[in-house]
Amino acid sequence: MSVENEGYLTIEELKAAGQYPSGARFQEGPVAVIECVQEIPCNPCETACRFGAIRVGEPITNLPKADEGKCTGCGLCVARCPGLAIFIVDKTYGEGLGAVSFPYEYFPLPSEGDEVTAVDRAGRGVCAGTVVKILAPESFDRTPVVTVAVPVGKAEDVRGIERAGQAGGQS
Numbered sequence: 534m535s536v537e538n539e540g541y542l543t544i545e546e547l548k549a550a551g552q553y554p555s556g557a558r559f560q561e562g563p564v565a566v567i568e569c570v571q572e573i574p575c576n577p578c579e580t581a582c583r584f585g586a587i588r589v590g591e592p593i594t595n596l597p598k599a600d601e602g603k604c605t606g607c608g609l610c611v612a613r614c615p616g617l618a619i620f621i622v623d624k625t626y627g628e629g630l631g632a633v634s635f636p637y638e639y640f641p642l643p644s645e646g647d648e649v650t651a652v653d654r655a656g657r658g659v660c661a662g663t664v665v666k667i668l669a670p671e672s673f674d675r676t677p678v679v680t681v682a683v684p685v686g687k688a689e690d691v692r693g694i695e696r697a698g699q700a701g702g703q704s
């Protein structure tokens with residue numbers, strides 16, 4: 534993780550870590566982007582994926598590796614990651630829009646249809662967005678997953694939304 538970037542990751546750093554989907558895969562539909570670069574003993578992402586698209590293996594401190602060819606973009610891994618480090622990016626959402634799904638552990642939850650400010654990895658507002666889906670089944674424990682539609686050109690940058698009445702947000 535870059536010090537000069539004050540703790541948040543850049544796309545270049547994720548690519549260097551081998552954790553970033555290819556441009557071709559982004560064009561095929563929703564795909565998981567795993568932004569986990571700390572070698573900690575953790576692997577719920579691996580067990581969450583019923584498609585075998587995430588591999589941690591042994592030792593458990595390995596960084597997770599995603600197989601973009603196996604990933605369906607289902608999103609099951611997003612709520613299971615205690616590090617809030619997995620996102621689903623869909624650059625094919627339609628009509629110039631992309632969709633980004635992210636874990637959201639703040640209350641109150643937004644509502645579908647809300648117009649919001651989408652924020653980047655550093656919590657900076659980058660564009661307007663519309664909340665299009667909120668998933669919060671019991672199986673997600675305490676981590677709802679929110680999906681926001683944004684201009685497709687911002688889909689690789691957006692990683693959360695600004696909370697109501699508060700500048701910044703989840704990065």
Ligand code: SF4
Pocket residue numbers: 564565581582583584585586587599603604605606607608609610611621
């Ligand atoms: S989005 Fe679904 S298929 Fe892709 S890595 Fe996560 S759980 Fe597996």
Ligand code: SF4
Pocket residue numbers: 567568569575576577578579589597613614615616617618619
């Ligand atoms: S569950 Fe999250 S924090 Fe844990 S290894 Fe997987 S991506 Fe990293």
